[in-house]
Amino acid sequence: MARLPVADMETLNDAARSNLLAAEQMLGFSPNDGLLMAHNLPLMQAFLKLVQTIYAPGKVSQELKRLVGLVTSSAAGCRYCQAHTGFSAHRLGVSEEKLREVWTFADSPLYSPAERAALTVALKAGQSPNGVTDEDFAALGEYFDLDAQLEIVAVISMFGFLNRWNSTLATDLEAAPAALWAQVEG
DSSP, X not given: OOSSOOOOGGGSOHHHHHHHHHHHHHHSSOOHHHHHHTTSHHHHHHHHHHXXXXXXXXXXXXXXXXXXXXXXXXXXXXXXXXXXXXXXXXXXXXXXXXXXXXXXXXXXXXXXXXXXXXXXXXXXXXXXXXXXXXXXXXXXXXXXXXXXXXXXXXXXXXXXXXXXXXXXXXXXXXXXXXHHHHHHHO
16 A cells, blocks of 8 residues: 555646556556655646656667566565556567566577667666666667666666655555456466
8 A cells, every 4th residue: 555645636736637547648547656745736837847858769679678668676675666567568569478587588489689788778777776888888888879878777767766756655556457467477
């Protein structure tokens, strides 16, 4: 059970409701972490802008951005964010089989060398202390230019915030991502 109550959509002002509807459109469900942030409208607005900026079309595919978030969240131990990123990746077309094999991405034939390089950095960056080496970053640079590397690190960093937020507040997982994640974890 969450440590703080989520905001009631009916009591929120138009700006907060608008932000939550944007989050719902992006995710496919109303996120409880957004409903927690809704208690502090400036925080919610700033964070939504950050999410929209990081997830804007760029050089890194939306699917890989979600997988980077998934591996980062796994390294940090945030089950809430694991389920969210897995759900979002699946909505974008990542198969359940590929999601199941995310734990063994380094050896899985379902992951390309470029994906492996990005996910290695995500895994090590999600650890505390950060385990990324110069060699890991050099491998990332073999597949991704400067802009793409910055996009990957931005996703990792965004989930650093979300992992701490949701783990600390014990945010309740919504039904849709919980159901998919239960299937994936089998």
